Amino acid sequence: MRLENKVAIITGAGRGMGHAEAVRFAKEGAQVVVAEIDETSAKQTFEEIGGHGLLVLTDMARVSDINALVERTMAAFGRIDILINNAGVTRSLGFFEVTEADWDWMYSINARGLFFCMQRVAREMAKQKSGKIINIASIAGKGFRGTSNIAYAGTKGAVIAMTRIAAHQLARYNINVNAICPGATRTHLYETIQQEILAKSGLSREEAERRMEASIPLGRANSPDDIANMACFLASDEANNITGQSINVDGGLVWD
Ligand SMILES: NC(=O)c1ccc[n+]([C@@H]2O[C@H](COP(=O)([O-])OP(=O)(O)OC[C@H]3O[C@@H](n4cnc5c(N)ncnc54)[C@H](O)[C@@H]3O)[C@@H](O)[C@H]2O)c1
Numbered sequence: 001m002r003l004e005n006k007v008a009i010i011t012g013a014g015r016g017m018g019h020a021e022a023v024r025f026a027k028e029g030a031q032v033v034v035a036e037i038d039e040t041s042a043k044q045t046f047e048e049i050g051g052h053g054l055l056v057l058t059d060m061a062r063v064s065d066i067n068a069l070v071e072r073t074m075a076a077f078g079r080i081d082i083l084i085n086n087a088g089v090t091r092s093l094g095f096f097e098v099t100e101a102d103w104d105w106m107y108s109i110n111a112r113g114l115f116f117c118m119q120r121v122a123r124e125m126a127k128q129k130s131g132k133i134i135n136i137a138s139i140a141g142k143g144f145r146g147t148s149n150i151a152y153a154g155t156k157g158a159v160i161a162m163t164r165i166a167a168h169q170l171a172r173y174n175i176n177v178n179a180i181c182p183g184a185t186r187t188h189l190y191e192t193i194q195q196e197i198l199a200k201s202g203l204s205r206e207e208a209e210r211r212m213e214a215s216i217p218l219g220r221a222n223s224p225d226d227i228a229n230m231a232c233f234l235a236s237d238e239a240n241n242i243t244g245q246s247i248n249v250d251g252g253l254v255w256d
Pocket residue numbers: 011012013014015016017018035036037038041058059060061086087088089090109136137138139181182183184185186187188189190
C-alpha cells in the first residue's frame with residue numbers, strides 16, 4: 001500500500017496506460033479520480049476500482065472542464081496529492097500531411113490542457129505544501145524517429161520542457177514534477193496507429209510487429225503496466241527527492 005489514502009487525479013483513465021495506472025493506484029490504496037472524456041470506458045474503470053474515488057467526465061481541451069475537475073475533487077476529498085497528466089492524442093501523419101486542425105487538436109490536449117491542469121492542481125498542492133505531478137510525455141519528445149507525426153513530437157517536447165520549468169517553479173512548495181517517456185506501448189492508441197501504418201505501408205501485421213520488436217533492445221513493446229509501475233514509483237514517497245526528470249520506459253529504444 002504505497003499510496004494509502006492519497007488522492008490521485010488520473011486524466012484519460014478510461015483506457016490504456018491511464019486505465020492501468022488507475023487500477024494500480026487503487027490497489028496501492030489511493031482514492032482515484034477518473035478524469036476521462038469517454039463516458040463508457042470511464043464508468044468501466046471506475047467500477048473496476050470498486051468506486052474508490054470519483055468519476056468526473058472531463059475534456060482536457062477545455063479549461064472550464066479542468067477547473068470543474070479540480071473543484072469537484074476538492075469538494076469530495078479536500079486535497080489532491082497526485083496528478084497523472086496522462087490523456088493524449090495523435091494519429092499517423094507524414095510531414096506534408098499535418099494540417100492546422102491536426103496541430104490544434106493535438107496541442108489542445110497534449111500540451112495546453114496538460115499545462116492548465118498542472119497549473120490548476122498546483123494551486124491546491126501549493127496550499128498543502130506537498131504534491132506529485134507526473135506528466136506522460138513520450139520518447140517522441142526526445143526526437144525518436146518512429147514518432148506518429150512531427151506535431152505530436154512537438155507536443156511531447158513541450159511536455160518535457162514544461163516538466164523541467166514547473167519542477168523549478170514549484171519546488172518551493174514541495175511539489176515534485178516529473179515526466180515518463182513511454183516507447184511503443186500496447187494500448188488502443190498504439191493499435192490505431194499500427195492500423196494506419198499498415199494501411200499505408202502494405203506490410204503484414206506480423207512483419208510490422210517483427211520489425212518493431214527487432215528495433216527494441218529488450219525485444220518487446222511495453223505493456224500499460226510497465227508505465228503504471230513507473231508512475232507508482234514517482235508518485236510514492238520513494239521518489240521524494242526526484243524532480244524535473246523525464247524518464248524513458250521503452251526497452252532501450254532511446255538513450256539520453
Ligand atoms: N501507446 C503508446 O505507444 C504511447 C507512447 C508514448 C506516449 N504515449 C502517451 O501515453 C498517454 C496515454 O496514451 P495511451 O496509449 O494509453 O492512449 P489511449 O488512446 O489508449 O488512451 C487515452 C485515453 O485518454 C482519453 N482521452 C482522449 N482525449 C481526451 C480528452 N480530450 N480529455 C480527457 N481524456 C481524453 C481517451 O478517451 C482514452 O481513454 C498519451 O499521452 C500518449 O501520448 C503513448
